[in-house]
Amino acid sequence: MTDREIMSLPMVALRGMTVMPEMVTHFDVSRERSIEAIEEAMQEEGQKIFLTAQRDIEVEEPTAADLYEVGTIASIRQVIKLPRNLLRVLISGEERAVIRRVEFETPYMRAEVSPLPDSGEEPLEAAADQVSQEAMTRGLKEIYAEYAGRLPKYPKDMLKQVQEYTELAKVVNWIAANVPLEQKDLQELLEETDLLKRYQLLAFKLVNEMQIMNIKEEIQTKVRERVDQNQREYILREQLKLIREELGEENTISDAEEFQAAADRLQASDEVKEKLQKEIGRFKSTLNSPAENGVIRTYIETMLEMPWDKAVEDHRDIAYARQVLEEDHYGLEQVKERVLEFLAVRALTRKGESPILCLVGPPGTGKTSIARSLARALKKPYVRISLGGVRDEAEIRGHRKTYVGAMPGRIAAGIRSAGVKNPLMLLDEIDKVSNDYKGDTFSALLEVLDSEQNYRFRDHYLEVPLDLSEVLFVTTANTLQTIPRPLLDRMEVIEVSSYTENEKLHIAMEHLIPKQLERHGLKPEQLSISRGAVWRMARNYTKEAGVRQLEREIGNICRKAAREILEGKKEKVRVTESNLHKYLGNEKYTYQKANLTDEVGIVRGLAWTSVGGDTLQIEVNVMPGKGELILTGQLGDVMKESARTGISYIRSVGSRYGIAEDFFENHDIHIHIPEGAVPKDGPSAGITMATAMLSAVTGRKVRADVAMTGEITLRGRVLPIGGLKEKLLAAGSAGMKTVLVPKENEKDVAELSAEITKGLKIIPVSHMEQVLEEAFVKEE
Structure with missing residues (x-):
């Protein structure tokens, strides 16, 4: 690299200010490091200094991360000492440069910078002829002249000065340095090294500023007109009042008198009536102030509309x-x-x-x-x-x-x-x-x-x-x-718990179908939906605790049936279980049925979700390793804690099941809960994970028709859970035969209807030993 490519200069971090090439300006310096940098620059040849802006003006001692990388190399023209240890520095911006490295060890900041030439300058000259450059230069001068003409205090001699420049790069840099743009806009222009893009960016910002000025002027004009209108209305109102007095029409009922009459009729407490009387008095005294009068009018009307002592009698039948x-x-x-x-x-x-x-x-x-x-x-x-x-x-x-x-x-x-x-x-x-x-x-x-x-x-x-x-x-x-x-x-x-499939069937037949038929202009003799079709919709086309999606699917059938009837294809549409797919397409949901065979390390758990219950198949693998516990399937913190608690319990009782003492030190245990993309969390999978881990470690099979739910403690106790109704519904839908629930949830089981527990053998358990006794396949 040549000296031209890398320059070492004292650096000053500016707050809320960006210096552009061709800009002549001054700023005040108060920080010790900045004063030291100015004084050092004055001692060096050329009196050059590198100026860059801080990203956050509140930072007192900036680091490299607090500074914009692109700044300006400037020459110091004058330094004036002011009271209170301030320096006023007059500088002239020369060229943009990028920071390569910053030294903070010295009493002042010193930066190694590389000048940034206009990357688009040579290609622009090569690609565009002289006429194109002249057009862009004149266009930018015209936009600048129009913009400067909108600013009342803008120096007119600056318009003459810009006309003297003929090169596009010179015009762009000069205008960017001499228009009052915001600091972020100036920084954006400074960092743009492509001349053509910088020209377009500057022209856009100037045009945008003029549009903002136009909108501002329109708003001010409208406000001025509205004030004049209010003043005119006040004068006319006073004249009208005087004319009425001259004609003897003072008996005309005014708004204040109407309010007073309504207040006298109002059934309300004395406190409310006193407040109303006070506001009506203020309303009369502010007739000459339309703004305040309007606020009080709205308040009085609101108070009069409130049913303070007006009540309706309950219907007690x-x-x-x-x-x-x-x-x-x-x-x-x-x-x-x-x-x-x-x-x-x-x-x-x-x-x-x-x-x-x-x-x-x-x-x-x-x-x-x-x-x-x-x-x-x-x-x-x-x-x-x-x-x-x-x-x-x-x-x-x-x-x-x-x-x-x-x-x-x-x-x-x-x-x-x-x-x-x-x-x-x-x-x-x-x-x-x-x-x-x-x-x-x-x-x-x-x-x-x-x-x-x-x-x-x-x-x-x-x-x-x-x-x-x-x-x-x-x-x-x-x-x-x-x-x-x-x-x-x-x-x-x-x-209000989840509906069973039988309840959904009744709700659909008695409420949803008649409602949707009426909404779609159909009569019962034009469309009929069989009970089997409704049952399949509830089971395979929706997955929810309520019936909202079921109602949408019924509405979907009604729309298709209405079209068939109007097109003359059919006079009556009958939807059954066999032709349901014609109206709703393929089934959207399938319940994960119980496994056909007993397996090692696979246990079916029960989960509660916001749309009802579901079953979770927990899988565990054991492999040679270093004793790590691997958890996958997007498990939440609670489930991870349950897994760790379960493995601790298993290790404490390992001798009862013939597990070698060094088994856990030489093997890794991997727990996975499909589907991996669905986040899962909750305190009711403890006994399920513990059973699956012990099955995988001992090689004993777990019954495929058993599902379980409950939290585990370090000593193997089974703690109660919530959402039992939804979980039992999910177990029944999955074809499970036996469900293990915490003993403390027996009272919840007693409150459930026979429809929910039908076909399920519910076994209350209070300890992991009972869980394992019921879950493991009996050895012959």
């Missing part, structure tokens, strides 16, 4: 309520019983405290429609508020009137839309509420759902207490994991 619930829903016996109990208490007490019911279950199981049916049974107004994604506390409590665009919160707005103070209010997806810097939304919901507080719920917009104690709140959630404990404590949780 238990028989009617039972009829409505049976008509709208199949199954869900626990939910129906709780609703009827609530109605019975209301009928006896004539009021009673309204419980806060929380319906928890997988998607598509009818949680939202239960709330709608409950409102119909009570003959109450129904208000649904979706809380999914709500993260601003003001969504619940409302905005204060001082904010622009202030409005009541969703709770107060729901009460207003219901028209009574005791509607049924559904707070949908309460588990999907989130928090951010604007406030804790869950804490705001505490006041809404706490019977000890909500009789004086304070909405920020209304500014007076709102009684929510008579509102019947129903909330829905897919999981309780994300709901804070204090909020969960105020709600009565009712689990």
Whole structure:
């Protein structure tokens, strides 16, 4: 390399500033390292210095990673000492360069840099003729002239100076150095070494800046016109007022008088009426201020629309309520019983405290429609508020009137839309509420759902207490994991579990098919779907806990049937199990059936997912090695801990099963759970993995028709699990004959219907020895 290629220069890191070639400017230096670099540069020949910008202006002692790699070699023209140890440096930018290495050991930063010539300059001259370059040069000068003309204080002599340059490279560099662009834009131009691209980039930025100026001028013009219009309206309004007084028309009913009359008729507490009177007085005094008057008008109208003391009487007919619930829903016996109990208490007490019911279950199981049916049974107004994604506390409590665009919160707005103070209010997806810097939304919901507080719920917009104690709140959630404990404590949780295949069949035949026929304009005599077809749809075309996807598949059949009927191909369409694939295509899901033969190291586990239960086939291989435990299949932390616990238990009881003492030191154990692309986690696979590992180590076969679920401890105890109903449904679908469940889950088994446990031999186990006794094939 020549000296031209590598130069060693003192370096200064600039904050919030980029120096361009051809730029003459000054900056102040206060950091000791930068002052030392300036003084060193003044001592060297040529008084050259390398200037580059910091990526973060807050960094006081920058490292190489904090600096842009491309900067500018500049000459120092003048240095002036200022008070407080400041230096004002006047420099002239000469050429761009890239950092090769930075030395930080000296009292100042010193950089080895390589100048960056314009990589596109020679190719541009070779590829484009003189006419093309002249066109680009003139075009850029014209854009610059138009841009400079838009800036009122821009020096006019600079326009003359740029006209003296004829080379495109000189014009691009000069304009880039003398237009007030943002620092990031200047840095982008500095780093671009291709002349043609730099020309295009600079022209684009100048045109873009002029478009921004145009938009800004249009906005200012519109604002000016609006202010003038408001002033004109004020003068006309004053003239109209004077004309009415002259004509003796003062008796004309004004808005303020209408508000006063409505306030006198309003059924509300004295506190509310006092607040209204005060706001009506302010409304009268601000007639000459349209902006403030409009805010007060909106507030008064909102207060008058609120049903402060207006209520609807509950419908207490238990028989009617039972009829409505049976008509709208199949199954869900626990939910129906709780609703009827609530109605019975209301009928006896004539009021009673309204419980806060929380319906928890997988998607598509009818949680939202239960709330709608409950409102119909009570003959109450129904208000649904979706809380999914709500993260601003003001969504619940409302905005204060001082904010622009202030409005009541969703709770107060729901009460207003219901028209009574005791509607049924559904707070949908309460588990999907989130928090951010604007406030804790869950804490705001505490006041809404706490019977000890909500009789004086304070909405920020209304500014007076709102009684929510008579509102019947129903909330829905897919999981309780994300709901804070204090909020969960105020709600009565009712689990809406997965539907069995029989329940899905009944729901489809009694509700979904008639609903979809009506929605698609079909009559029952035009389309019929057999029970076998519905059963196959639920089993092989959907994989869900609810019936939402099943309803979509029925709608899919209806659309195809409607087309066939309109095209005249058929007068009546009958869908059966045999021709279902014609309308829905190939089957989408197949259940992993029980293995046909007993095998070593393969055990079937049971898992709970958000769309119901599933079976997991856990596979274990043992191979010579160094005692490592290998886990694959995208296992979560909980499952990894269960596997380690299981191997520790096996090692502790190895002598009982004839395992050599040095076996685990000389062999690796590999646990895999297909499918590898699906993440898996949970505390209920402990005994399954332990059984599979012991089977692989001892060579004993595991029964293929046995499935199991439960967590294991170091001493081999079996701990209880959740989601038992869904897991047993999955076991039955997979053709398992025996299911091992924790003994502490016996009470859950007793609550399940015979339809779920049909064909399954459920064995409660409390220790791993029992698990192994049932799972291992008996040796002859």
